[in-house]
Amino acid sequence: QELGHASLALDYRGVGGSDGEPDPSALAADGAAMWQEAVRRAGGRPERVVLRAASLGSVPAASLLDSRASPRGVVLFAPIRTSTIGEHAPVERHGSFLGTSVSWFLRDPPGPDLLAVLGRTSVPVLLVAATEDGYLPEPERAALFAVAEQRGMSTLSFDGDHPQLVSRAFGFVWSAHAGGLAQDLLPAERAFLSGLGGP
Numbered sequence: 001q002e003l004g005h006a007s008l009a010l011d012y013r014g015v016g017g018s019d020g021e022p023d024p025s026a027l028a029a030d031g032a033a034m035w036q037e038a039v040r041r042a043g044g045r046p047e048r049v050v051l052r053a054a055s056l057g058s059v060p061a062a063s064l065l066d067s068r069a070s071p072r073g074v075v076l077f078a079p080i081r082t083s084t085i086g087e088h089a090p091v092e093r094h095g096s097f098l099g100t101s102v103s104w105f106l107r108d109p110p111g112p113d114l115l116a117v118l119g120r121t122s123v124p125v126l127l128v129a130a131t132e133d134g135y136l137p138e139p140e141r142a143a144l145f146a147v148a149e150q151r152g153m154s155t156l157s158f159d160g161d162h163p164q165l166v167s168r169a170f171g172f173v174w175s176a177h178a179g180g181l182a183q184d185l186l187p188a189e190r191a192f193l194s195g196l197g198g199p
Contacts, residue, residue, distance in 0.1 A: 003193050005050070008041060010034045028111055031060020035069055046070050050193065054078055054169040055135070055162065059111050065121045066112040073124040073196045075189055076114075077169035078162050079144065080135050083113045092134035092162075115140075118147045125153040126192040130165040156188040 012030045013020035035049070042048035051074045053061040058079035065074065080088075118125065127148045129141045136144070145155045158165045167174055173182050184190070 027059045028063035054166045062114045062117045063111045075126045077128045078165040082111045128156045130158045132161040
């Protein structure tokens with residue numbers, strides 16, 4: 001609000017107050033419905049909308065960019081890649097041996113891979129990735145950052161892990177000993193949003 005932005009947060013189907021059943025294959029459609037509502041509330045002007053997505057939210061955000069949605073900008077926290085999350089998530093949750101076994105039975109969620117999307121979108125993007133993220137290991141983080149930086153996008157390495165960065169995206173800071181509300185946006189996000197200007 002201090003920067004002149006209003007916020008709209010919506011739940012996926014079957015999550016929170018939304019009707020229906022959770023369905024990973026519906027992430028793109030849910031993202032499209034969220035986008036349409038945001039643009040409607042912005043007076044039909046997509047250039048007045050900034051997408052802000054964390055973790056799984058990077059899947060519908062990538063789908064929107066791939067379908068040529070044209071927001072003012074996009075902020076991605078702790079992104080995942082549709083092409084590798086089916087391999088990484090079970091290992092992160094269950095350990096190497098069991099996780100690798102479980103991953104053989106999982107399919108990656110449908111949708112375009114974020115690496116390819118970043119390579120072709122012209123929308124301004126801030127990419128914030130954790131330095132210790134089992135869902136996006138270091139080689140993949142480096143590849144995303146390399147493409148983003150080649151395209152003139154902004155990147156930030158967050159000193160922490162996936163859950164810490166997702167929490168920070170939603171305004172919380174925590175450690176093994178304590179937690180609480182963050183006092184402000186990350187400086188990099190403030191600078192990115194201020195740099196977008198107003199339509």
